[in-house]
Amino acid sequence: MAVHFHEEDLPEGVLAPGPVAVDTETMGLITARDRLCLVQISDGGGDEHLVRFNPGSPYVAPNLAAVLADPARLKLFHFARFDLAAVEHYLGVVAAPVYCTKIASKLVRTYTDRHGLKNLVEELLGVTLSKQQQSSDWGGGDISEAQREYAASDVRYLHRLRAELDRRLEREGRAELAQACFDFLPTRARLDRLGWAEHDIFAHL
């Protein structure tokens, strides 16, 4: 089990086939303004890969883009809506098909409003995550050891979370509803990017 660090693209062939957990770190929450700094990716086998993009990066990452765009590979995110927008804006690919642990959580853990990754990992897997580096500066020349560990931990548990959330979606009869929501996510992310982030087009007004 190790955290591997790469510059500007993922090396070829480092991921086993099957679903991959994906997360991004950016300079902030406004996709077009706040550049993509890091993409974390894991095949669930115990290793995490961090791909860092430098200031002024051309975002030419064919290996990473191929994995993200692969229709045969399910991408697991926590709050996919944000990461999908960043990936499409900077890397030019739609990272589908998608599974979102936050949406799954909202559909089954209706007894709480705590759907953060930290809450989820704690309750479902009994693991305590540190969120200390969440709001740190990802744009610098050097990413600290603590930042690397934090970034890796954001993708480390998504495969196990999915397994547990799928059991609960099945139990509550909401697996199909969840799948329909996941299928809509790339469109939801595109609406965000095109200016309908705050405006709910399904609302009456």
Ligand code: MN
């Ligand atoms: Mn993260």
